[in-house]
Amino acid sequence: MKKNKVIVIYSGGMDSFTVLHKALQEGLEVFPLTFNYGQRHVKEIESARAVCETLKLDHQLVDISTIIPLLQGSSLTSDIDVPEGHYAEQSMQATVVPNRNMIMLSLAIAYAVSKGADTVYFGAHAGDHAIYPDCRPEFVEKMNEVAKIANYQAVKITTPYLNQDKSQILADGLKMGLDYSQSWTCYNGREKSCGKCGSCIERLEAFAKNSVIDPLAYEQH
Amino acid sequence: MKKNKVIVIYSGGMDSFTVLHKALQEGLEVFPLTFNYGQRHVKEIESARAVCETLKLDHQLVDISTIIPLLQGSSLTSDIDVPEGHYAEQSMQATVVPNRNMIMLSLAIAYAVSKGADTVYFGAHAGDHAIYPDCRPEFVEKMNEVAKIANYQAVKITTPYLNQDKSQILADGLKMGLDYSQSWTCYNGREKSCGKCGSCIERLEAFAKNSVIDPLAYEQH
Numbered sequence: 364m365k366k367n368k369v370i371v372i373y374s375g376g377m378d379s380f381t382v383l384h385k386a387l388q389e390g391l392e393v394f395p396l397t398f399n400y401g402q403r404h405v406k407e408i409e410s411a412r413a414v415c416e417t418l419k420l421d422h423q424l425v426d427i428s429t430i431i432p433l434l435q436g437s438s439l440t441s442d443i444d445v446p447e448g449h450y451a452e453q454s455m456q457a458t459v460v461p462n463r464n465m466i467m468l469s470l471a472i473a474y475a476v477s478k479g480a481d482t483v484y485f486g487a488h489a490g491d492h493a494i495y496p497d498c499r500p501e502f503v504e505k506m507n508e509v510a511k512i513a514n515y516q517a518v519k520i521t522t523p524y525l526n527q528d529k530s531q532i533l534a535d536g537l538k539m540g541l542d543y544s545q546s547w548t549c550y551n552g553r554e555k556s557c558g559k560c561g562s563c564i565e566r567l568e569a570f571a572k573n574s575v576i577d578p579l580a581y582e583q584h
Numbered sequence: 585m586k587k588n589k590v591i592v593i594y595s596g597g598m599d600s601f602t603v604l605h606k607a608l609q610e611g612l613e614v615f616p617l618t619f620n621y622g623q624r625h626v627k628e629i630e631s632a633r634a635v636c637e638t639l640k641l642d643h644q645l646v647d648i649s650t651i652i653p654l655l656q657g658s659s660l661t662s663d664i665d666v667p668e669g670h671y672a673e674q675s676m677q678a679t680v681v682p683n684r685n686m687i688m689l690s691l692a693i694a695y696a697v698s699k700g701a702d703t704v705y706f707g708a709h710a711g712d713h714a715i716y717p718d719c720r721p722e723f724v725e726k727m728n729e730v731a732k733i734a735n736y737q738a739v740k741i742t743t744p745y746l747n748q749d750k751s752q753i754l755a756d757g758l759k760m761g762l763d764y765s766q767s768w769t770c771y772n773g774r775e776k777s778c779g780k781c782g783s784c785i786e787r788l789e790a791f792a793k794n795s796v797i798d799p800l801a802y803e804q805h
Binding site (some may be wrong): 396423425426427429430432433434435459460461462463464465466468469470472473474476477496497499501502505506508509510512513514515 | 617644650651654655682683684685690691697717726729730733
């Protein structure tokens, strides 16, 4: 039987790593798509590449760092310091990249049309709803409306973890038997994870809630 | 009085050239944004640059040609021949770039958020409704829905010529006293316009309907 084709937006982080495997376990033909938009955490992209190589997936890596002049005001794409502390704090608004998910989804939808894929998998989750407007159910719903009619072929956006948080995503991944040493989360791209940035703190919380030790090495935590 | 800031998606073609001037005549502070996605008609981009220089506008040119692997199947971004003949013909579907306008609008909306602009001007028009799903009123309406909520700041998409055709856009521009020798339309980027591609034919029809001679030089028509 011919498998349905899907695009998975796959950053190399733990959420999209789980989404990727979920799509594979659903028996879909998966085309992982990774964007480099000049993030400081190139290690995340290296993880993505290594995972796709092991799984023998046709990995598409697209460098969109030329768009950075359009994305001012985020510490992830400019010289502002990456803030430390918990994600839910006000300071984390500095990590909001203008219109990030609309940009990534637009490109993923184009790729879906090119590949004859009918769906884009995307790892938006409840833990990001407070800070990121473009991770909320309302955003996904309205993007789905436009993705239906923007091309001759309708494309669906599927967000398997839209109403779950990071610890629930991890729980699902652990149930699938995933090895999270293959994912990367830290915003600072040093050899070991820093253990202090918002991203590390969230990741460590998710592992703690699942009573599991994170297999990644940390500078401190 | 402080002027409202707007982004104008400005390709260098006659439609967006008219939109640019319309926004200027409305007294807005205009930030023209031009995308290079590996089109064959680099001359269009050169026109855009020259016009912005003359008008002393802060022109943002963004090279997004690295996304071409995501956009297969269009003669504008691949090695397929540019079809000759009228735009409305079936063959012109080969000029459809997957998800083009969603991609350009997403990036323009990001730029609007960065610049503190509340509106994106975009030259979709009725002449393209038949062939391009992402030029239709329904698409613009649904993009506006998502642009309202995707960021902390709502962004509006304004399409002044959504229900007019190219000859009506030209009529408006001629009324504004615009010099259309400053715009470029031909899909083939040679010294003179080819006069045979769908784009040239549409342009020439618009001038004929306005009983005005196109100031551009043509190889034949």
